[in-house]
Amino acid sequence: MTDVLSTTLASIQPLDATAVADAEARQAGLVKPAGALGVLESLSIQLAGIARTCPPAVPGAPAVAVFAGDHGVLAQGVTPWPKDITAVMVEVFRNGGAAINVLSRACGASVTVVDIAVDGDVAEGVGTGAEVLSRKVRRGTADLAKGAAMTRDEALAGLAVGIEIANRLVDGGADLLLTGDMGIGNTTPSAALIAAFTGTDADLVTGRGTGIDDETLNRKTEIVAAAVARTAGVDDAINLLAEVGGLEHAGIAGLVLGGAARGVPVLLDGVIAGSAALVAQRLAPASIDYCIAGHRSVESGHIVALQQLGLRPLVDLDLRLGEGTGAALSVPLVQAAARVLNEMATLESVMAGPDA
Numbered sequence: 053m054t055d056v057l058s059t060t061l062a063s064i065q066p067l068d069a070t071a072v073a074d075a076e077a078r079q080a081g082l083v084k085p086a087g088a089l090g091v092l093e094s095l096s097i098q099l100a101g102i103a104r105t106c107p108p109a110v111p112g113a114p115a116v117a118v119f120a121g122d123h124g125v126l127a128q129g130v131t132p133w134p135k136d137i138t139a140v141m142v143e144v145f146r147n148g149g150a151a152i153n154v155l156s157r158a159c160g161a162s163v164t165v166v167d168i169a170v171d172g173d174v175a176e177g178v179g180t181g182a183e184v185l186s187r188k189v190r191r192g193t194a195d196l197a198k199g200a201a202m203t204r205d206e207a208l209a210g211l212a213v214g215i216e217i218a219n220r221l222v223d224g225g226a227d228l229l230l231t232g233d234m235g236i237g238n239t240t241p242s243a244a245l246i247a248a249f250t251g252t253d254a255d256l257v258t259g260r261g262t263g264i265d266d267e268t269l270n271r272k273t274e275i276v277a278a279a280v281a282r283t284a285g286v287d288d289a290i291n292l293l294a295e296v297g298g299l300e301h302a303g304i305a306g307l308v309l310g311g312a313a314r315g316v317p318v319l320l321d322g323v324i325a326g327s328a329a330l331v332a333q334r335l336a337p338a339s340i341d342y343c344i345a346g347h348r349s350v351e352s353g354h355i356v357a358l359q360q361l362g363l364r365p366l367v368d369l370d371l372r373l374g375e376g377t378g379a380a381l382s383v384p385l386v387q388a389a390a391r392v393l394n395e396m397a398t399l400e401s402v403m404a405g406p407d408a
Contacts, residue, residue: 214306
């Protein structure tokens with residue numbers, strides 16, 4: 053384990069119990085029936101615990117980190133899309149034309165794209181839509197159908213990249229981190245991670261990704277099942293990540309750990325983020341207390357991952373794009389939850405009247 057990972061894990065604290073209790077008491081006294089705001093109430097209490105004060109500040113500087121990488125398992129025909137699309141999409145992000153760029157503009161979030169494993173040349177620089185950073189651990193993973201997707205050292209390097217990006221964004225003023233991803237074929241390692249970490253059968257967690265046909269889905273499921281069978285008896289999170297994961301997953305897991313260590317909430321996107329969060333959970337269970345599930349993906353494995361994480365998705369819009377789009381759409385809900393604690397009147401103050 054690297055020094056940066058060890059230091060980060062040691063820095064992750066449980067939510068502040070006093071702030072949580074204060075938020076629960078304040079929610080109980082607001083001018084509404086108890087529980088009437090549903091999930092917004094529990095979310096506001098979580099935000100208070102993360103902020104270690106009640107009421108928590110309303111997040112005003114959300115930041116999306118899109119980790120981009122390629123996957124050797126693409127050679128098995130798990131998707132009809134060519135790997136070149138990953139590098140192409142990095143340029144679309146840079147120029148502001150992707151869905152995540154549009155939705156980030158809508159919610160006021162910055163976008164940072166991290167080349168962690170793109171199998172191609174990616175130039176660093178700031179574009180009109182995003183800043184692109186080069187943190188390439190390797191050019192794509194190995195084929196997980198034939199053996200480990202990466203070495204343990206590469207998995208650790210990917211985690212360190214995610215931690216670095218979390219620190220970079222928080223140091224730059226971000227107060228809400230959003231996970232994003234880009235990688236053709238990355239739902240295959242996502243399914244493998246979910247199956248490996250939850251013990252769920254491959255056919256229950258393997259989905260259609262970009263819309264594959266039945267024959268391709270069957271082949272994809274068989275590949276996931278065989279890869280997971282290879283990990284039987286392996287409990288170590290980093291070894292599991294190295295065996296069947298992707299470097300986007302390593303980066304996102306590191307972002308979760310880094311955000312938790314810095315006391316900043318992390319808004320998870322879809323199935324790629326959910327599978328990566330399972331790695332973070334195994335390494336530091338308390339890190340998931342800092343996570344918010346932005347949405348529920350149509351990918352079958354996502355709900356399995358969310359159940360293992362103990363997270364309830366804020367919205368269900370039949371999304372399956374990735375990039376951080378579901379997380380971006382949920383930013384206003386996170387802000388609204390914090391505003392409830394900050395701005396709603398208490399029943400006591402209303403009943404006392406304006407002259408009290």
